[in-house]
Amino acid sequence: MIYIVPKPTDTPDDNSTGQVIHELEKAGAAYRILDLDDVDPLKSGLAHEVIWACGIRQNGHHFETLNVLSLENRVVNTPESIVTCACKVMTSALLIRHGVPTPTTLFTSSPDRAHAFIGEYGKAVYKPLYGFDGNGIRLVTDGGDLGEPPWYLQEYVWNDRDFRVFVIDGEAVGAIERVSDSLTHNIHQGGIGRPVEIDEEMRSVTEAAATAIGIDYCGVDLLRDGDGYTVLEVNGTPNWHCMAAPIPRLLAAFLMEKEREMRA
Structure with missing residues (x-):
């Protein structure tokens, strides 16, 4: 069985969860919708199952529920990786550690360091630590535009x-x-x-x-x-707007493969 946590932002015209469910149904795969708001993770009765979180709300209840369920189930994506992607600082740290090209980045609560960074590059891109869909991202050219610390700043790449x-x-x-x-x-x-x-x-x-x-x-x-x-x-919970690749079918195939591995 594949348990599915629907993306909270799905709409009738933009239904990521529904697209993958359609592919699972075409393949004859068994699935069930899992409402994290209605689950007591300490008494869920779920074990050795595949749980696909198409998306979760950015609150402690959804994350902690999924985190506990991951102890005895195969959660896709893992709660740890979803949180890592949601945190820009940790994402940057892992990219840098593994030598993946990424813009020069500063995370600081020091006004002096922030002002020096902006001065060095002439302008910097400010990003909220836990933002999504491009919300709150802005260009800053003066330290007075920063607002309250801490600040996550990246060099501006034209x-x-x-x-x-x-x-x-x-x-x-x-x-x-x-x-x-x-x-x-x-x-x-x-x-x-x-x-x-x-x-x-x-x-x-x-x-x-x-x-x-x-x-x-x-x-x-x-x-x-x-x-x-x-x-x-x-x-960690991406959309696939405008892609020509059959992402829903590929995701459904991946989930079915993980479910077979659980049964092996």
Whole structure:
């Protein structure tokens, strides 16, 4: 049995969970919807099952419930990797540790360090620690624009587009280019996406990023940096808007494979 935690942000017109369920049904796979708000993880009765969290609410109850369920079940993605992706500082730390290209980054509560960083680069990109969908990201050119500490700042890499690459089980399987006139090219912020081919460097960088995080599947966001790519972030509950690759079918196949492994 595959237990499915639906993405809270699904809508009738944008139903990520439903797309994968459709593929599971076509394949004859058994599944059941799991409502984390209605589960006592200490008495769930679930053991040796596959649980797919298409998305969770950013609250302690959902995370802790999923975390406890992961003790006796195979949770995709793991709670640890979802939280790592949600925390930009930890994501940056793992990318740096594993030698994955990423913009120069500063995390600090020191005004002096923050002002020096902005002065060195002339401008910096401020990002909320736990933001999503491009919300709250802005360009700062003066320390007085920072607001309250702590601050997560990245060097500004000029661009007119970015890329999202979908990685499943360590393999890059689909990519889009997102273009907009704004600082962020996220589709939720008005970006326009179209499918693109995955070149070899894009493949190498995104697969290395997924490995560094230790995640089953993800969306890796990239910018061109000179002749190569640099990783902006890794998304643990990604959408696959505009991708030509059959992501729902590939995700369904991955879940069925994990379920077979549990039964072996």
